[in-house]
Amino acid sequence: ISFISPTLPNASNTSQNSLIINFTLTGLANNITLEWNYTTNESVETGNGSYYKNKSDLSDGNYTYRILANHTARGGWNYSETRLVRIDTLYPNGSFSEGSLANGTMQNSTSAIINITSSESLANATLNWNGTHYLMYGNGTEWHLNRTGLSDGNYSYFAYITDLVNNTNITETRALYIDATTPSIYALLIYNITNESATVYFNASENVNATSYYGFSTGAMLNTSNSTSFSISKNISLLSLLPASAYYTKLKVCDWAYNCIYSSNYSFTTSQIEQFNLSANSSYQINATSANATITISAINASSWSLNISTSQTSQNNFSIGGMNETGVQKFIYINASSNVSEAPFSALLYIYYNETEISALGINESTMRLFKFNSSNSSWVKYDSPRGGVNTDSNYVWANTTSFSEWSAGGKLLNGNSCTLNASCSSGFCNQSTFLCGPVPVNVETTTQTASTASTSSSSTSSSGGGAPAGGGSSSSSLSLGVSSGKKSYYFTRKNTVFSDLKITKITIFLKNNDTKAIEDFEYREEIPSSAANSSESVIFALSPDRTEEGSIIGVWKFSHLLPGESIEINYNLSGKIYKITNFNSSITLLGEKESKNIFLLAPKNASINETTTLRATLFGISPAAAIPITLISPLGREKTFYTDEKGEASFVAEYYGEYKATAAGANAVATIRILLPQAPQAEPQKEITPQLPPAQPAPQEEEQQEGTFAPALILFSLLTAAFIMYLLKKKKEKR
Incomplete structure (x- = not known):
């Protein structure tokens, strides 16, 4: 007695609640039964030279079976092997177990432990971590994975769990927030100093809470004042101070993940009554x-x-x-x-x-x-x-x-007659009571335009401060237009200054806006801070770090790959101390030149489908990805759209119309054509794509003469044979007469 397909192998696991048991036997037998779970004997069916038995509506559990056969005339029984099968139609249930991070955990550690417990033994478990799959380790019902070297950011994760019969389920989804970066403190200022109180103000690089420690010496700062809410700038009041007394204070600043930093010690003296x-x-x-x-x-x-x-x-x-x-x-x-x-x-x-x-x-x-x-x-x-x-x-x-x-x-x-009015908005987070908006133009700049002789030559527009309008004592703003030309292209920028100045710090914000109707690519902004405003790089704090600094005056240089029409770039920096007059601040914009022709290779699929994402790839010399490359896409209706490649050199679009889309990239030597195909009706056989054939090349004149000479004898022979055949037919006709 032999089991045959589709009978499951011995010791099989299945998620089906039915079985087909097929077998053959040699010799004679007239009494054949299925022994099920050692308790019942059931008749079997026959057909196509074999025997079978269908078992259905089985409950989850373990089952054994074998086949018994004999011939009543001959006597004696024979038995097949005994087989085991496990029925499991239920999905496994999994949960995060002890040692795992709680849902919504906020931490400053860069690692995470994930432990999973299942309701039954698993064949495997896979962690979905922000959309990427990682195989977990373990056996039976316990599985785990440690994620290390994580960057700051938000994460979500869950696990796929699969049991021994391939039933798959998922766990709950959990969130994790990691911030391992210590905050920075900027522009610490002690103001509102009276005979009995003072206020500590500061800016931070992120939302923080803060504690101010203060006392009569750096070793005995026993008093504290707290601000438990989280914000990027704070005022902390120091109260119950003694008049005409010297105090020391320092800050402890912590973000929500409890990354903490202490400031330096600062001193102040209360006023005398x-x-x-x-x-x-x-x-x-x-x-x-x-x-x-x-x-x-x-x-x-x-x-x-x-x-x-x-x-x-x-x-x-x-x-x-x-x-x-x-x-x-x-x-x-x-x-x-x-x-x-x-x-x-x-x-x-x-x-x-x-x-x-x-x-x-x-x-x-x-x-x-x-x-x-x-x-x-x-x-x-x-x-x-x-x-x-x-x-x-x-x-x-x-x-x-x-x-x-x-x-x-x-x-x-x-x-100089400039007008000053109070800046009452206090949008920076604290209101220095002597803050003024002085204008109309605290930085009196004049703009000149230089035109390059060729497209490959860089050109720049430079602005500088004029007669030195005072910064007054507070916040001010101005704007100017910068025109830059390169070859046949002209670009127009708007540069706006906002200056805030008090006794301890001057904050300068530059808004650089593309006022043109087209994107500006690959340019450099240069800001020169005179030595009268900052005598060392330590006295300047850049919010957006420049790509480089230059000698002489403190010069920051920022490079940008592109600036879309109407888009702005904000550059901030702080100077130590109050600036009474803003003079000799110089700025310039330089176009670094277009990408050299034929360096960019644009790759695109020949065919694509409507309403599906199509990806274009730009490479430099056909090797490395070309990032921040503008790609212009023209639809079958003639509509243009410009977008930029990402760090992988890729840019995607979704076609909305049937027909040909054409894509061009700056610096590319060819136009990519993508055909958006109509849906095809079902075919019995797939149609072969017709490849256009080029016309055959014309042979040389001597080859034509040679071909004509070869053809002439064959023509004569064909004529003679035709004449002989006609004469043969005439002769036969005469004989019949």
Whole structure:
């Protein structure tokens, strides 16, 4: 007795709930049965010289069977081999087990452990990691895989699990977020320093929380102030400080993955409070040393009263002196009297002294200097002009005659007549109270255009600062157009500056925009920062690192492969300290030239289907991928579309029309044609593609004569044979007569 196909081999596993058992036997037998699971004997069917039995609707489990046969006349039984089969119609269930990362884990480690447990033994398990498959290791119900060397980013993963009978299922999908990069701290600034508080401001390279440690020495910074929310810039208040005291502070900054960094130690000194206790009906002259001011007070009709005076470099109120072409010195004096003074009439003559060199550096006309007092009733700054106030340019002080106390500052008109208004948006994350938008053009640039004599020669457009318009004390913006030509092509850029300046840092943002109707390819932007603004590379922080720097002044050079029409590039950098005048900042744009002709090879399929993705490939010299190459695609309707190759040199499109698409690449020596075919009706046999045949080449004249000479004898022989055959037929006709 022999089992034959399609009977399963012994010890088989199957996901089908039915079996076909086929067998043959030699010799005579009239009693043939199937013994199923050692318990039942079932009859079998016969046909086509063999025997068979179909078993259906089987439950999951293990089964044994064999065939029994005998001949009643001869007696005796014979048995086949006993076979085992395992029925498994259920899909395996898998789950992430102990040691695996929880779903949504955020970590700074660059590795991940994935453990899988299954409800039954598996033949294999495969991890789908961001769309890429990795074979897992293990046996039975336990499988695992370790992923290492992971980059920062977001990941999703799940596992395919397959049991011994090829039933396949998938696990849940989990997410993992990796950030192993330590944040950086930029533009740390301590401002709003009063006699009892200060504010620490900073920018970070990513969203962070922060803790400020502070105290009287670097080894005893025992006080802390926290900001637990995550943001890219922060203000942290340091409170309950002592007046006229030196403090040290440092920051601990952490991102959401707990990558942390400590800043350097910074120091600051709180302002001094000068207190004066006065009696009624007396006149006093008070020299406030901390404010560099003198106050003459007369006729205070109060039994007793007190006066506090302190200074700061930032305002407690939104400082906008309001007048056109005016700016402030960014120093503030607070004079607070006891409450009973407001009930008694008095007058005070206030003198505040200034530094003439500082006023000149700010670009202020000294003769226009005046005192300004904050009016809390309408939140405005009031200028004390003649006859209530003025300036003494010989003794370098401004003065005001007042009948009330408040916050005071000084300011004047700019020499060059530029207007200044308060930048009230405070979009940078903190509002320096002395921030101004000074304009209209803080960087006075002039543009020239140079035209190259040939297309292969680079050309550039250069702009530079003019007469040195002051940066004022805050944020400003300007724009200019740059025209660059190369051969027969002309390109038009727009360059816009935004300048923000305070006491500690100057932030410059450059927006470079393609104002043309066509893409600009392969160009270089060059920014020269004069030594007057930055004396070393350490004093410049670039947000977008330049491709190189050059000697002399600090020069940053950025290369760009292309800039689409209307697209902008943003370049940011910070300078240490306040820039009072923006002069000798030079910028230029240079076209690096088109790709040399016939260097780019464009590969495309001959045929493609509609509504399917078709990929074009550009290579340099037919070898290496050519990235950032513009490809122009022309549809059968004549419509053009330009797109760029990726780092693999590939660019894809989806055809919307039947017919021929033509693709050209910059620097390519041929046009690629892609035929979008109509759907073909079903054919009994596939049609062979017809290959166009070229016409045969014309033979040389001597070959023609040789062919004619060879043909003549054959023609004569054919004529003789034809004549002989006709004569034979005539002869036969006569004989019949």
